[in-house]
Amino acid sequence: MKDVFARLASDFLSAIVFLFIYLVTDNVILATSVAIAGAIAQVIYARIRGRQLNFMTYASLALVVVLGAVTLFTNDPRFMLAKPSIAHFAIGIIMLKQGWMLRYVAPIVAETVPEYVTAAGYLWAALMFVIGVGMIAVASTGDLKLWAFYIFVVAGGAKILAFAVQHVALRLIVTSRLRAVARA
Structure with a gap:
């Protein structure tokens, strides 16, 4: 059960980081940029640690990058949400x-x-x-x-x-x- 919660936290980390930074700074550009960088860093860290990453991990990363890019382009946080x-x-x-x-x-x-x-x-x-x-x-x-x-x-x-x-x-x-x- 602990593994399930750890995996869920990992999957939603970019959303949590985005929300926290956006609520603290009210800066959608900063919050989105940090969320994208964090998602990329998560994958790189897992690969360095030798963990096998599944399709959902890469799909989640792609969503963060694509929706983050649209959020940055439009300056609208709803895409990240x-x-x-x-x-x-x-x-x-x-x-x-x-x-x-x-x-x-x-x-x-x-x-x-x-x-x-x-x-x-x-x-x-x-x-x-x-x-x-x-x-x-x-x-x-x-x-x-x-x-x-x-x-x-x-x-x-x-x-x-x-x-x-x-x-x-x-x-x-x-x-x-x-x-x-x-x-x-």
Whole structure:
């Protein structure tokens, strides 16, 4: 679980850096430039450390560079604010693959109720799309404080809540199924 949070922080580091610098300085050029440089430095650092980088890392870098360039060209921070929503859409598309979630649950869950795990995977994909649309709607307002609230509290809270509900629901379903098998 620690690795998952570290990876998420790494993926959204450029957005966090951008937001922090922009809120402190109110300078979109500076904030965007530092976010782009930070994203490039992250990839270079990972390569120097010998880490294998996946497609999503390079896609994230490309998004930061492209959206950052558009932000610099237009002097409009909304393009940088759209980056996390695009990432959520990409993750949502990946989550549409049937059974993707089976490798992330305990073996007893995957063996006992694979159909529920597959359904949960589709619900996670839907959640990613809803969060992505919400991020674009909030980013389009240009209100950085509202966007920060949305991305950290609303989107983060929705994921934590979904994880908790999924955990409890799958636990209850597995327990019920195992009791039914034991009785039979």
